[in-house]
Amino acid sequence: MADPHIKCELDILDKLTVILYRSAFTLAAIIMAIIATETNATTPFLIMVALLASTTVHIYDKRFRWLIQGAGLFAAIWFMSGLWQPLALGAALFVFSALSIKEYFCFKVKILLLTPLALAGFWFCFVFNAINIAIGFAMVGAALLAFAAFSKWRMPLHFDIGDKSRYQV
Numbered sequence: 001m002a003d004p005h006i007k008c009e010l011d012i013l014d015k016l017t018v019i020l021y022r023s024a025f026t027l028a029a030i031i032m033a034i035i036a037t038e039t040n041a042t043t044p045f046l047i048m049v050a051l052l053a054s055t056t057v058h059i060y061d062k063r064f065r066w067l068i069q070g071a072g073l074f075a076a077i078w079f080m081s082g083l084w085q086p087l088a089l090g091a092a093l094f095v096f097s098a099l100s101i102k103e104y105f106c107f108k109v110k111i112l113l114l115t116p117l118a119l120a121g122f123w124f125c126f127v128f129n130a131i132n133i134a135i136g137f138a139m140v141g142a143a144l145l146a147f148a149a150f151s152k153w154r155m156p157l158h159f160d161i162g163d164k165s166r167y168q169v
Contacts, residue, residue: 006163007156017056018160024053025149028096032122032142036135043089047079050092053099058160062168068098086127093119096145103148107159115144 010018027049035046054072059065075091078084097116104112118141125134152160 007158008161008164010158010161014161015157017058018157020052021056021058021160022149022152024049024056025096025099025145025152028053029142029145029149032138032145035122036138036142043085044079047075047088047092050095051076054095057099057102058162058167059102060162060167064098064102065168068095068102071095071098086123089126090123093123093141100144100148103152107151107155109148109151112144112148115141115148118144 028046031046031049035043051072054069057065057068059068071091072095075088075095078091079088097119100112100115103109118137122134122137122141125131125137
């Protein structure tokens with residue numbers, strides 16, 4: 001995971017991936033707010049944002065990085081397959097839950113530990129057609145993702161990369 005105490009030299013690709021990663025959090029917050037009122041309208045966009053976020057994740061341990069990236073890829077492929085769409089949405093929400101946990105471990109922002117609960121609550125209520133409750137969870141999820149995005153944009157870019165020599169391929 002990224003380490004804020006290490007300041008490495010960032011190349012253009014590093015800067016691009018950090019900006020895309022932070023943009024994905026920002027877009028996910030906006031999308032979750034939209035989903036609260038249009039539950040089906042933005043699912044494809046959330047899948048693509050999850051895919052974007054999962055491809056730009058900076059985690060040293062390849063097992064966790066591949067798990068998150070795989071979930072984003074699964075969300076996109078499953079959505080395009082036209083099969084049970086809530087599964088694709090769940091995979092996309094898993095990506096943002098995992099990334100929120102990652103941000104907690106990197107930067108000790110405790111409130112981000114609530115993000116997986118809010119997103120899982122939204123998904124569960126969405127699947128079981130408890131729309132009014134799903135709307136509440138979506139708004140909480142949107143607020144938590146917006147907080148994560150705001151926190152990320154305030155940090156220098158090198159905080160996200162950490163020690164480049166520690167990344168497993």
